[in-house]
Amino acid sequence: MKQKNKLILPIIGSLFFVVTIIYIIYYVNIHNLWDVILNQEKLKLYLETTYGDKLYLSFIILQIVQVVIFFIPGEAVQISGGYIFGNYQGILVNFIGIFFGSLLVFLISRFFASPIILYFFSKEKVELFNDVIKSKKGNLIILILFLFPGFPKDSLCYLLGLSNINIFKYLLISNIGRIPAMIVTVFLGNYIAQKKWHIVIIISIITITIFIILFIFKKKSTKLKKLFKKINIS
Numbered sequence: 499m500k501q502k503n504k505l506i507l508p509i510i511g512s513l514f515f516v517v518t519i520i521y522i523i524y525y526v527n528i529h530n531l532w533d534v535i536l537n538q539e540k541l542k543l544y545l546e547t548t549y550g551d552k553l554y555l556s557f558i559i560l561q562i563v564q565v566v567i568f569f570i571p572g573e574a575v576q577i578s579g580g581y582i583f584g585n586y587q588g589i590l591v592n593f594i595g596i597f598f599g600s601l602l603v604f605l606i607s608r609f610f611a612s613p614i615i616l617y618f619f620s621k622e623k624v625e626l627f628n629d630v631i632k633s634k635k636g637n638l639i640i641l642i643l644f645l646f647p648g649f650p651k652d653s654l655c656y657l658l659g660l661s662n663i664n665i666f667k668y669l670l671i672s673n674i675g676r677i678p679a680m681i682v683t684v685f686l687g688n689y690i691a692q693k694k695w696h697i698v699i700i701i702s703i704i705t706i707t708i709f710i711i712l713f714i715f716k717k718k719s720t721k722l723k724k725l726f727k728k729i730n731i732s
Contacts, residue, residue: 561595568652580687607659644675
């Protein structure tokens with residue numbers, strides 16, 4: 499009886515999660531918001547005309563939705579934050595949205611929709627992350643994964659929700675790990691809005707250079723290469 503009661507909440511949560519995702523995808527398609535998200539000027543106009551004085555709140559909610567629905571390009575939303583709000587306010591609204599989005603993903607994965615999440619991630623991968631977290635360098639490894647450009651961070655949040663990581667440690671590592679890339683994308687969006695193309699080019703060159711260096715480092719590091727191959731959650 500107790501075992502059945504334990505399954506009720508995850509099952510209900512899983513059904514609610516699936517219905518919510520389907521509704522959001524349907525809503526996005528109906529209102530052509532997918533194209534809007536990928537166009538900073540269209541997104542700015544849409545949020546201003548639709549939500550008016552609730553512009554900041556609407557963007558934060560958009561960022562939370564982006565983290566939960568992980569296939570929405572996060573970089574595009576972050577760039578839009580810089581485009582609409584400028585450097586510092588752009589960083590703030592993006593960070594708030596990502597923080598609460600990461601928290602929501604963790605809670606969904608751990609307490610409400612674990613059967614659905616387990617459909618995407620094998621038990622072997624969950625056990626791998628439990629082993630990584632227990633290891634001496636576990637925190638550093640998780641941080642590197644969040645820092646690494648192009649790594650599917652939102653998917654990683656779902657996977658960590660299934661592991662035995664402490665929620666406070668998770669929030670600290672995941673949000674610190676996202677900050678460098680977020681700052682770069684926000685600055686990029688701000689300078690695109692100002693049409694300072696020389697700065698945009700400089701930021702792009704620096705970003706590409708860092709990505710190449712990290713990619714080479716990953717290729718040369720046997721441990722990282724094995725870890726990325728085992729995880730394979732992209």
